[in-house]
Amino acid sequence: MSDNTQQTIEYYKSELIKKDEIIKKLSEEVDKDQLKELKIQYQELSDIVYNLKTENEKLKIENEKLLEDLKKKEIKVEENEEKKEVTDGRNNQQDSLLSQESKQEKVGTAETAEIVAVTPASEATEPVIPEGIKTGNLQKQSQLLKTFDRRYFVLTKDTLYYYKSSNDPSNEKSIDISSDCNVKIVEGTTFDLEAKSRTYTLIADSVEERDSWIKELKECNVNVIPSGKEKSTFNKKNEESTKLEILKSENESDINIQQKPVFPEGVKTGNLHKQSQLLKTFNQRYFVLTKDKLYYYRSSNDPSTQKSIDLSSNCKIKIGESAKFDLETKSRTYKLIADSEEDRDSWIKELKKCNIIVISLEKEKSISINNIEESAKLEAPKSENENENDIDIQQSVDNTVDKATDVVEVSE
CATH class of the missing domain: 2.30.29.30 (Pleckstrin-homology domain (PH domain)/Phosphotyrosine-binding domain (PTB))
Structure with missing residues:
Protein backbone atom coordinates (compact mmCIF):
# COMPACT_ATOMS: atom_id res chain seq x y z
CA MET A 1 0.00 0.00 0.00
CA SER A 2 1.35 3.44 -0.94
CA ASP A 3 1.80 6.28 1.54
CA ASN A 4 -0.79 8.48 -0.22
CA THR A 5 -3.56 5.92 0.07
CA GLN A 6 -2.73 5.31 3.72
CA GLN A 7 -2.88 9.06 4.41
CA THR A 8 -6.22 9.45 2.64
CA ILE A 9 -7.71 6.54 4.60
CA GLU A 10 -6.57 8.03 7.89
CA TYR A 11 -7.89 11.45 6.87
CA TYR A 12 -11.33 10.10 6.01
CA LYS A 13 -11.46 8.11 9.20
CA SER A 14 -10.79 11.23 11.25
CA GLU A 15 -13.41 13.13 9.28
CA LEU A 16 -15.97 10.41 9.86
CA ILE A 17 -15.31 10.47 13.60
CA LYS A 18 -15.70 14.23 13.67
CA LYS A 19 -18.94 14.09 11.72
CA ASP A 20 -20.37 11.40 13.98
CA GLU A 21 -19.72 13.61 16.97
CA ILE A 22 -21.27 16.62 15.26
CA ILE A 23 -24.33 14.58 14.31
CA LYS A 24 -24.81 13.45 17.86
CA LYS A 25 -24.58 16.99 19.20
CA LEU A 26 -26.82 18.61 16.58
CA SER A 27 -29.36 15.80 16.16
CA GLU A 28 -31.86 17.57 18.37
CA GLU A 29 -31.42 20.99 16.78
CA VAL A 30 -30.89 20.16 13.09
CA ASP A 31 -33.82 19.66 10.71
CA LYS A 32 -34.62 16.35 9.07
CA ASP A 33 -33.47 17.59 5.70
CA GLN A 34 -30.06 18.43 7.05
CA LEU A 35 -29.85 15.04 8.71
CA LYS A 36 -30.62 13.37 5.40
CA GLU A 37 -27.82 15.33 3.71
CA LEU A 38 -25.37 14.35 6.44
CA LYS A 39 -26.34 10.71 6.14
CA ILE A 40 -25.77 10.84 2.39
CA GLN A 41 -22.33 12.34 2.93
CA TYR A 42 -21.53 9.68 5.51
CA GLN A 43 -22.56 6.97 3.07
CA GLU A 44 -20.34 8.44 0.40
CA LEU A 45 -17.37 8.46 2.76
CA SER A 46 -17.98 4.84 3.78
CA ASP A 47 -18.08 3.86 0.08
CA ILE A 48 -14.74 5.54 -0.45
CA VAL A 49 -13.22 3.62 2.47
CA TYR A 50 -14.57 0.35 1.07
CA ASN A 51 -13.11 1.07 -2.35
CA LEU A 52 -9.72 1.77 -0.80
CA LYS A 53 -9.80 -1.57 1.02
CA THR A 54 -10.60 -3.45 -2.17
CA GLU A 55 -7.76 -1.69 -3.99
CA ASN A 56 -5.37 -2.64 -1.17
CA GLU A 57 -6.35 -6.32 -1.48
CA LYS A 58 -5.80 -6.18 -5.24
CA LEU A 59 -2.31 -4.74 -4.69
CA LYS A 60 -1.48 -7.59 -2.30
CA ILE A 61 -2.56 -10.19 -4.87
CA GLU A 62 -0.47 -8.50 -7.57
CA ASN A 63 2.62 -8.46 -5.29
CA GLU A 64 2.23 -12.19 -4.60
CA LYS A 65 2.01 -12.90 -8.32
CA LEU A 66 5.17 -10.87 -8.92
CA LEU A 67 7.04 -12.87 -6.27
CA GLU A 68 5.93 -16.16 -7.84
CA ASP A 69 7.11 -14.97 -11.25
CA LEU A 70 10.50 -14.01 -9.81
CA LYS A 71 10.88 -17.43 -8.22
CA LYS A 72 10.03 -19.13 -11.51
CA LYS A 73 12.62 -16.97 -13.30
CA GLU A 74 15.25 -17.84 -10.70
CA ILE A 75 14.49 -21.55 -11.12
CA LYS A 76 14.84 -21.19 -14.90
CA VAL A 77 18.17 -19.39 -14.47
CA GLU A 78 19.42 -22.20 -12.22
CA GLU A 79 18.27 -24.84 -14.72
CA ASN A 80 20.05 -23.01 -17.54
CA GLU A 81 23.22 -22.87 -15.45
CA GLU A 82 22.93 -26.59 -14.78
CA LYS A 83 22.47 -27.31 -18.49
CA LYS A 84 25.50 -25.21 -19.32
CA GLU A 85 27.59 -27.04 -16.72
CA VAL A 86 26.43 -30.42 -18.08
CA THR A 87 27.18 -29.44 -21.68
CA ASP A 88 30.54 -28.03 -20.70
CA GLY A 89 31.35 -31.25 -18.89
CA ARG A 90 30.37 -33.34 -21.89
CA ASN A 91 32.44 -31.16 -24.21
CA ASN A 92 35.42 -31.47 -21.91
CA GLN A 93 35.02 -35.26 -21.86
CA GLN A 94 34.81 -35.39 -25.62
CA ASP A 95 37.89 -33.17 -25.95
CA SER A 96 39.86 -35.37 -23.55
CA LEU A 97 38.79 -38.52 -25.41
CA LEU A 98 39.73 -37.01 -28.76
CA SER A 99 43.13 -35.92 -27.46
CA GLN A 100 43.80 -39.43 -26.16
CA GLU A 101 42.72 -40.99 -29.42
CA SER A 102 44.92 -38.65 -31.48
CA LYS A 103 47.97 -40.01 -29.69
CA GLN A 104 47.06 -43.57 -30.69
CA GLU A 105 47.53 -45.05 -34.12
CA LYS A 106 45.84 -43.40 -37.10
CA VAL A 107 43.94 -46.55 -37.91
CA GLY A 108 40.42 -46.50 -36.51
CA THR A 109 40.39 -42.84 -35.33
CA ALA A 110 37.28 -41.96 -37.35
CA GLU A 111 35.38 -45.02 -36.06
CA THR A 112 36.11 -44.28 -32.41
CA ALA A 113 35.05 -40.62 -32.86
CA GLU A 114 31.72 -41.77 -34.37
CA ILE A 115 31.15 -44.16 -31.44
CA VAL A 116 31.75 -41.40 -28.94
CA ALA A 117 29.43 -39.01 -30.76
CA VAL A 118 26.63 -41.56 -31.20
CA THR A 119 26.61 -43.05 -27.63
CA PRO A 120 23.00 -42.98 -26.39
CA ALA A 121 22.04 -41.26 -23.12
CA SER A 122 20.88 -44.59 -21.63
CA GLU A 123 24.45 -45.97 -21.75
CA ALA A 124 25.89 -42.88 -19.95
CA THR A 125 26.66 -43.32 -16.26
CA GLU A 126 24.16 -41.86 -13.78
CA PRO A 127 25.28 -38.86 -11.70
CA VAL A 128 26.64 -39.76 -8.25
CA ILE A 129 27.40 -37.55 -5.23
CA PRO A 130 31.18 -37.58 -4.74
CA GLU A 131 32.85 -38.74 -1.55
CA GLY A 132 33.91 -35.67 0.41
CA ILE A 133 35.97 -34.66 3.42
CA LYS A 134 32.79 -33.28 5.01
CA THR A 135 29.10 -33.46 4.13
CA GLY A 136 25.99 -31.86 5.59
CA ASN A 137 23.13 -29.39 5.21
CA LEU A 138 23.53 -25.58 5.15
CA GLN A 139 21.17 -22.67 4.43
CA LYS A 140 22.31 -20.86 1.24
CA GLN A 141 21.16 -17.38 0.23
CA SER A 142 19.79 -17.12 -3.31
CA GLN A 143 21.36 -14.59 -5.66
CA LEU A 144 18.17 -12.90 -6.88
CA LEU A 145 15.53 -13.00 -4.11
CA LYS A 146 18.06 -13.08 -1.22
CA THR A 147 16.04 -15.83 0.46
CA PHE A 148 17.70 -18.74 2.29
CA ASP A 149 17.15 -22.29 1.02
CA ARG A 150 18.39 -25.55 2.55
CA ARG A 151 21.00 -27.31 0.41
CA TYR A 152 23.14 -30.45 0.80
CA PHE A 153 26.90 -29.68 0.64
CA VAL A 154 29.88 -31.96 -0.09
CA LEU A 155 33.43 -30.65 0.47
CA THR A 156 36.39 -32.09 -1.46
CA LYS A 157 40.02 -30.90 -1.59
CA ASP A 158 39.44 -28.23 -4.27
CA THR A 159 35.64 -28.01 -4.74
CA LEU A 160 32.53 -27.44 -2.63
CA TYR A 161 29.54 -29.17 -4.28
CA TYR A 162 25.92 -28.49 -3.31
CA TYR A 163 22.60 -30.14 -4.21
CA LYS A 164 18.90 -29.58 -3.54
CA SER A 165 18.89 -32.70 -1.35
CA SER A 166 21.14 -35.61 -0.41
CA ASN A 167 18.96 -37.94 -2.54
CA ASP A 168 19.15 -35.95 -5.80
CA PRO A 169 22.67 -35.85 -7.32
CA SER A 170 21.36 -34.73 -10.74
CA ASN A 171 21.16 -30.99 -9.85
CA GLU A 172 24.85 -30.66 -8.93
CA LYS A 173 26.43 -27.22 -8.56
CA SER A 174 29.98 -26.47 -7.47
CA ILE A 175 32.17 -23.72 -5.98
CA ASP A 176 35.83 -23.70 -6.96
CA ILE A 177 37.95 -23.23 -3.80
CA SER A 178 41.30 -24.11 -5.38
CA SER A 179 42.68 -20.55 -5.39
CA ASP A 180 42.17 -17.24 -3.54
CA CYS A 181 39.07 -18.10 -1.50
CA ASN A 182 38.20 -16.48 1.81
CA VAL A 183 35.85 -17.39 4.64
CA LYS A 184 34.45 -14.49 6.67
CA ILE A 185 32.86 -15.29 10.03
CA VAL A 186 29.64 -13.33 10.60
CA GLU A 187 27.54 -13.10 13.78
CA GLY A 188 25.71 -16.18 15.02
CA THR A 189 25.99 -19.25 12.79
CA THR A 190 26.39 -17.27 9.53
CA PHE A 191 29.58 -17.22 7.44
CA ASP A 192 30.49 -15.98 3.94
CA LEU A 193 32.51 -17.93 1.37
CA GLU A 194 34.18 -15.48 -1.03
CA ALA A 195 35.03 -17.11 -4.37
CA LYS A 196 36.30 -15.46 -7.55
CA SER A 197 32.89 -15.25 -9.21
CA ARG A 198 30.56 -14.75 -6.24
CA THR A 199 30.18 -14.48 -2.46
CA TYR A 200 28.07 -17.28 -0.95
CA THR A 201 26.29 -16.47 2.33
CA LEU A 202 25.74 -19.66 4.35
CA ILE A 203 24.05 -20.46 7.69
CA ALA A 204 24.85 -23.56 9.75
CA ASP A 205 22.48 -25.26 12.22
CA SER A 206 24.72 -24.38 15.18
CA VAL A 207 27.95 -22.56 16.08
CA GLU A 208 29.73 -25.91 16.50
CA GLU A 209 28.64 -26.99 13.00
CA ARG A 210 29.78 -23.64 11.58
CA ASP A 211 33.20 -24.01 13.23
CA SER A 212 33.48 -27.57 11.91
CA TRP A 213 32.88 -26.41 8.31
CA ILE A 214 35.37 -23.53 8.72
CA LYS A 215 37.97 -25.94 10.13
CA GLU A 216 37.67 -28.27 7.14
CA LEU A 217 37.73 -25.34 4.66
CA LYS A 218 40.86 -24.04 6.36
CA GLU A 219 42.55 -27.40 5.79
CA CYS A 220 41.73 -26.97 2.07
CA ASN A 221 43.90 -23.77 2.09
CA VAL A 222 40.95 -21.37 2.35
CA ASN A 223 41.79 -18.15 4.21
CA VAL A 224 39.72 -17.61 7.38
CA ILE A 225 39.01 -13.94 8.23
CA PRO A 226 37.22 -13.41 11.59
CA SER A 227 35.23 -10.19 11.78
CA GLY A 228 34.52 -7.85 14.72
CA LYS A 229 33.33 -9.78 17.77
CA GLU A 230 34.67 -13.05 16.42
CA LYS A 231 38.20 -11.63 16.38
CA SER A 232 37.98 -10.75 20.05
CA THR A 233 36.52 -14.16 20.91
CA PHE A 234 39.26 -15.91 18.92
CA ASN A 235 41.94 -13.85 20.66
CA LYS A 236 40.38 -14.59 24.04
CA LYS A 237 40.24 -18.30 23.25
CA ASN A 238 43.90 -18.28 22.22
CA GLU A 239 44.89 -16.36 25.37
CA GLU A 240 42.86 -18.71 27.56
CA SER A 241 44.39 -21.78 25.89
CA THR A 242 47.92 -20.45 26.43
CA LYS A 243 47.09 -19.61 30.06
CA LEU A 244 45.70 -23.09 30.58
CA GLU A 245 48.82 -24.66 29.11
CA ILE A 246 51.02 -22.54 31.42
CA LEU A 247 48.87 -23.44 34.44
CA LYS A 248 49.00 -27.13 33.52
CA SER A 249 52.78 -27.07 33.27
CA GLU A 250 53.03 -25.18 36.59
CA ASN A 251 50.64 -27.61 38.29
CA GLU A 252 52.59 -30.57 36.98
CA SER A 253 55.83 -29.08 38.34
CA ASP A 254 54.10 -28.32 41.68
CA ILE A 255 52.82 -31.88 41.87
CA ASN A 256 56.31 -33.19 41.23
CA ILE A 257 57.74 -30.87 43.90
CA GLN A 258 55.02 -31.38 46.53
CA GLN A 259 55.32 -34.99 47.70
CA LYS A 260 52.56 -36.83 49.51
CA PRO A 261 52.90 -37.25 53.32
CA VAL A 262 54.96 -40.34 54.24
CA PHE A 263 55.64 -42.11 57.54
CA PRO A 264 59.15 -41.37 58.84
CA GLU A 265 61.66 -44.15 59.33
CA GLY A 266 61.55 -45.03 63.05
CA VAL A 267 63.45 -47.05 65.60
Missing part, protein backbone atom coordinates in the same frame (compact mmCIF):
# COMPACT_ATOMS: atom_id res chain seq x y z
CA LYS A 268 60.18 -48.73 66.58
CA THR A 269 56.62 -48.73 65.20
CA GLY A 270 53.32 -50.19 66.38
CA ASN A 271 49.87 -49.59 67.86
CA LEU A 272 49.17 -48.19 71.34
CA HIS A 273 45.99 -47.04 73.07
CA LYS A 274 46.21 -43.32 74.00
CA GLN A 275 43.93 -41.45 76.40
CA SER A 276 42.25 -38.33 74.98
CA GLN A 277 42.64 -35.05 76.86
CA LEU A 278 38.99 -34.06 77.21
CA LEU A 279 36.86 -37.21 77.22
CA LYS A 280 39.52 -39.38 78.92
CA THR A 281 38.72 -42.28 76.59
CA PHE A 282 41.39 -44.61 75.15
CA ASN A 283 41.72 -44.79 71.34
CA GLN A 284 44.07 -46.92 69.29
CA ARG A 285 46.77 -44.96 67.47
CA TYR A 286 49.73 -45.90 65.27
CA PHE A 287 53.06 -44.75 66.80
CA VAL A 288 56.49 -44.21 65.16
CA LEU A 289 59.52 -43.58 67.43
CA THR A 290 62.57 -41.64 66.15
CA LYS A 291 65.63 -40.34 68.02
CA ASP A 292 64.02 -37.15 69.35
CA LYS A 293 60.25 -37.50 68.55
CA LEU A 294 57.37 -39.88 69.01
CA TYR A 295 54.90 -39.52 66.11
CA TYR A 296 51.34 -40.88 66.22
CA TYR A 297 48.58 -41.27 63.59
CA ARG A 298 44.97 -42.41 63.43
CA SER A 299 45.99 -45.53 61.50
CA SER A 300 48.96 -47.10 59.72
CA ASN A 301 47.34 -46.22 56.35
CA ASP A 302 46.84 -42.46 56.93
CA PRO A 303 50.11 -40.50 57.25
CA SER A 304 48.26 -37.18 56.75
CA THR A 305 46.98 -37.21 60.39
CA GLN A 306 50.45 -36.78 61.87
CA LYS A 307 50.96 -35.50 65.42
CA SER A 308 54.20 -35.57 67.43
CA ILE A 309 55.59 -35.60 70.99
CA ASP A 310 58.95 -33.86 71.57
CA LEU A 311 61.37 -36.14 73.46
CA SER A 312 64.43 -33.88 73.28
CA SER A 313 64.40 -32.58 76.89
CA ASN A 314 63.23 -33.58 80.41
CA CYS A 315 60.87 -36.43 79.59
CA LYS A 316 59.93 -39.17 82.02
CA ILE A 317 58.20 -42.54 81.84
CA LYS A 318 56.12 -43.88 84.71
CA ILE A 319 55.45 -47.60 84.55
CA GLY A 320 51.93 -48.50 85.61
CA GLU A 321 49.99 -51.69 86.30
CA SER A 322 49.80 -54.46 83.68
CA ALA A 323 50.50 -52.87 80.24
CA LYS A 324 50.02 -49.21 81.23
CA PHE A 325 52.67 -46.48 81.22
CA ASP A 326 52.71 -42.66 81.27
CA LEU A 327 54.93 -40.40 79.16
CA GLU A 328 55.47 -37.06 80.94
CA THR A 329 56.64 -34.04 78.84
CA LYS A 330 56.84 -30.32 79.59
CA SER A 331 53.40 -29.58 78.16
CA ARG A 332 51.39 -32.74 78.88
CA THR A 333 51.29 -36.26 80.30
CA TYR A 334 50.35 -38.96 77.76
CA LYS A 335 48.67 -42.04 79.24
CA LEU A 336 49.37 -45.09 77.06
CA ILE A 337 48.40 -48.78 77.12
CA ALA A 338 50.24 -51.48 75.15
CA ASP A 339 48.71 -54.74 73.94
CA SER A 340 50.78 -56.70 76.44
CA GLU A 341 53.41 -56.23 79.14
CA GLU A 342 56.11 -57.52 76.73
CA ASP A 343 55.10 -54.88 74.18
CA ARG A 344 55.08 -52.18 76.89
CA ASP A 345 58.60 -53.22 78.05
CA SER A 346 59.79 -53.13 74.42
CA TRP A 347 58.52 -49.55 74.01
CA ILE A 348 60.10 -48.47 77.32
CA LYS A 349 63.39 -50.06 76.32
CA GLU A 350 63.52 -48.06 73.06
CA LEU A 351 62.37 -44.85 74.79
CA LYS A 352 65.09 -45.29 77.39
CA LYS A 353 67.68 -45.25 74.56
CA CYS A 354 66.41 -41.74 73.74
CA ASN A 355 67.71 -40.51 77.19
CA ILE A 356 64.28 -40.65 78.88
CA ILE A 357 64.15 -41.32 82.63
CA VAL A 358 62.10 -44.39 83.61
CA ILE A 359 60.34 -44.48 87.02
CA SER A 360 58.40 -47.51 88.28
CA LEU A 361 55.39 -47.22 90.59
CA GLU A 362 57.19 -48.98 93.50
CA LYS A 363 60.08 -46.49 93.41
CA GLU A 364 57.60 -43.61 93.17
CA LYS A 365 55.71 -44.92 96.21
CA SER A 366 58.88 -45.26 98.28
CA ILE A 367 60.01 -41.78 97.31
CA SER A 368 56.64 -40.29 98.21
CA ILE A 369 56.56 -42.14 101.62
CA ASN A 370 60.03 -40.89 102.51
CA ASN A 371 59.05 -37.34 101.58
CA ILE A 372 55.91 -37.56 103.76
CA GLU A 373 57.85 -38.86 106.75
CA GLU A 374 60.47 -36.14 106.48
CA SER A 375 57.83 -33.44 106.18
CA ALA A 376 55.98 -34.90 109.21
CA LYS A 377 59.12 -34.71 111.34
CA LEU A 378 59.93 -31.15 110.37
CA GLU A 379 56.43 -29.72 110.69
CA ALA A 380 54.80 -29.10 114.08
CA PRO A 381 51.72 -31.21 114.92
CA LYS A 382 48.44 -29.73 113.87
CA SER A 383 45.02 -30.15 115.34
CA GLU A 384 42.48 -32.47 113.76
CA ASN A 385 40.33 -29.54 112.57
CA GLU A 386 43.26 -27.88 110.87
CA ASN A 387 44.18 -31.10 109.06
CA GLU A 388 40.60 -31.54 107.83
CA ASN A 389 40.49 -27.93 106.57
CA ASP A 390 43.78 -28.40 104.70
CA ILE A 391 42.46 -31.56 103.04
CA ASP A 392 39.25 -29.79 101.94
CA ILE A 393 41.20 -26.81 100.56
CA GLN A 394 43.60 -29.12 98.71
CA GLN A 395 40.72 -31.10 97.16
CA SER A 396 38.95 -27.92 95.97
CA VAL A 397 42.19 -26.63 94.44
CA ASP A 398 42.77 -29.95 92.68
CA ASN A 399 39.20 -29.96 91.34
CA THR A 400 39.47 -26.40 89.95
CA VAL A 401 42.84 -27.20 88.31
CA ASP A 402 41.43 -30.34 86.69
CA LYS A 403 38.40 -28.42 85.33
CA ALA A 404 40.59 -25.60 83.97
CA THR A 405 42.92 -28.02 82.18
CA ASP A 406 39.95 -29.91 80.69
CA VAL A 407 38.49 -26.68 79.29
CA VAL A 408 41.75 -25.21 78.02
CA GLU A 409 43.28 -28.34 76.49
CA VAL A 410 41.97 -29.48 73.08
CA SER A 411 40.99 -33.09 72.55
CA GLU A 412 42.01 -35.05 69.48
